[in-house]
Amino acid sequence: MQTKNDKKTIRSWAFFDWANSAYNLVITSTIFPAYYTTITSDKDDSTIDYVYFFGYKIVNSALYSYAMAFAFLVIALLSPILSSIADTRGNKKIFMKMFTYIGAVACGTLFFFEINAEKGVDTLNFSIIMFVLAAIGFWGSLVFYNSYLPEIATVEKQDDVSAKGYMYGYIGSIILQIICFVFVFKPEWFGIVDASIPARLSFLLVGIWWIGFAQIPFKNLPKGSPDYKAEKKNIMTSGFQELNKVWKQVKQMKYLKRFLFAFFFYSMGVQTVMLIAALFGEKILHLPTSKLIATILILQLVAIPGAMLMSYLSSKKFGNVNVLIGVVTIWIGCCIAAYYIDTELQFYALAAVIGLIMGGIQSLSRSTYSKFLPQHSPDHTSFFSFYDVTEKVALVFGMFSFGYIEVLSGSMRNSVIALALFFVLGLVFLLLLKKVQPKAVVVD
Structure with missing residues (x-):
């Protein structure tokens, strides 16, 4: 039986x-x-940028949105099947x-993403497929990663542990981002003359970094909480039966x-x-x-204290639901502000907020959901699969609608x-939740 709140296990999970x-x-x-935007653009601000994907002409940014939406749809369909197998056999780490390996290898192959008419090179079709596989690998692994939270931490620690995971993530990603910056902004230091090499090399480094540091949790995390029953089941349907069972409980x-x-x-x-x-x-x-990358790097740095602040406010001051209400309200303001921004300075200010x-909202959502779950249930992976399916279906709608509205309206x-x-x-639903039981997720 895995001991909860073990520091080594929590550190390994966060890694x-x-x-x-x-x-x-x-x-x-x-x-x-x-x-992607640079190599698929015609460099003319007065025209719409199109690409040809397997012979179909499509707006470049819409293709990006649709590719992500498709990846999320695949995850929404796959995760119930895989998580139910992991729950019943106790092998979620597999x-x-x-x-992880699917995602990391796909990232590495993005090194070959190039569109160069002079050299007669166009790997857009292959690269978009790899981009989708990388997304599937990333989001698919999170189904099982998230489900460890109630197994390794008691209820009163889950906000802090969840925030610790995000904090490790932001720090680790920033370190690699800085390494990539050196290649992107100073290619001459390494004798690089091909302008596409620094970005493509960054994609390869992501794959190596991802596989390398994942060995820490792979070594130290328990393989899962087995609830194995020997009867034979159809693996293509049992996962959705398990999801239906969770929905009935929900x-x-x-x-x-x-x-x-x-x-x-x-x-x-959000996503x-x-x-x-x-x-x-x-x-x-x-x-x-260069300015976009620097801005988003600053955004990641600000997110670290943000996650810690939300953990503190929810656990010690206002409770999870109240803090989520405040954060979602701020998100609404950010979207309205984004519609009106016209200057570089306004973009930076909005990015900081x-x-x-x-x-904070990602970490707090995960721990809030975890607190609502029956803490000693053997079906944590199935419950978190339901959580992840909810998120992925939301992302399918979010990304598809974003791309579709852009194509429809032109902006x-x-x-x-x-x-x-x-x-x-x-x-609205958070406010309804608050009215029913405002302290539902606050630990006594």
């Missing part, structure tokens, strides 16, 4: 965030979107490893159910904003790559306003 958050920063937030837990509705709607906004921030800065404000609340600004509406719906 998984250290390992994989490099993907989240370099691939989804900074270098990759900036590089699936953490599998998704329907009997009215506070958890209302929280999940709130989480579904505000997650449409979509994080995934398109760099594209927005480049396409709407025409900021250079988003950074402060970004890590990302209108897509941002749609995100504000998602946050409003999330806020």
